[in-house]
Amino acid sequence: MRTVLLVLWSAVLMTVVVAADTRPVDARSAPPPAATHAVEAAGPVPGDPRPRAIRIPSIPVESTLVPLGLNPDGTAEVPPVEDAEQAGWYRLGPGAGEVGPFVVLGHVDSHTEAGVFYRLRDLRPGDRVEVDRVDGSRVTYVVDRVETAPKDHFPTEAVYGDVPRPEIRLITCGGAFDEDARSYEDNVIVYGHLR
Template sequence: MTSTMMRSRRALIALVVVLLAVIAALVLVFSTTGSGGETPAQPSVSAQQQPGTGPAATAFPAPGMAKSAPVSLDIPKIAARSSLVPLGLNPDSTVQVPPVETPLQAGWYENGPTPGELGPAVILGHVDGNKQAGIFYRLRELKPGDEVSVARKDGTTARFAVTKVDQVPKDHFPTDAVYGDTAGPELRLITCGGAFDRSAHSYLDNIIVYAHLMAG
């Protein structure tokens, strides 16, 4: 074989190698992208499960406590301390309140979560009654960050931090906000407030304190 023929053969082999490399690269590109263009990146597991990104999530809610009936309430900021009596529903499906003749007595709504459990526990008390100040006479003075403690029958104490204080008309009571599901253990304190309607012998508004369970 002449030197000219050998050079031609080497050139042909080199060309074939280059063509094979190009074909392999094209096959790889089409197999990873498909015919619709660039493949969208998939979210990582950590991004999908990051706390606080869901619509119903709150920022790092404290874990819930086991069910246990509350026995007493303590709010140091307003010097409010009381034992707690269970409250159910009236015949008209409204929530019961403690007897107005004993306005310093607070009660808890026994058909809802117990304080410390997942969900909104509800405690009610009078602003006044029987011609004296009630257990929640100063409830409107609470501010975000103030602490509320509830001692429980199992010997534990659920400690809450106030997040919000609202005054709302009774005929626009925010039922869902008070009794609706929550992402963590929460507490609602409810009393009367606003102007007093002498003809109806009732206050026109409610004072509602919202609080969440503090992490241990």
């Protein structure tokens, strides 16, 4: 029973797929039901919380944001594998500037190029992450920490669990590349809070 619960609750949400990796990295990935929020939930930043674009000046990153949900098997959707430079936001969670973890996913690379989050591991505490919203406003987050986690021990609750303030999570693949599995062994996760 414990094994089943671990498979269901603490699996990898981030299934970033590089062009060399044509399947989700871990088909067990999904946030716990308590971690899914309505985008319309009230937050401290008035207006429409749906994000339009992300900018991270220190690495540098600039991308529009496509909405992502869950696949029929319960795994997280990822940005289109054909475009490694495209980032996406988890639309079943809080929007930009709302209370809770605003989650953005992106590829680390493809067969031919660096992905949008190739340098995510280089972020440092204090770095800014700017998110433009569809209402024309911009919210700015500040990086708190960067961690690397094995995909088979993904910190689901830390990434998707409820928090009392607006926060952000940026996720991509990292660590060693497993040639047999055609995927990276870890995830790089950035944690931050609304400035």
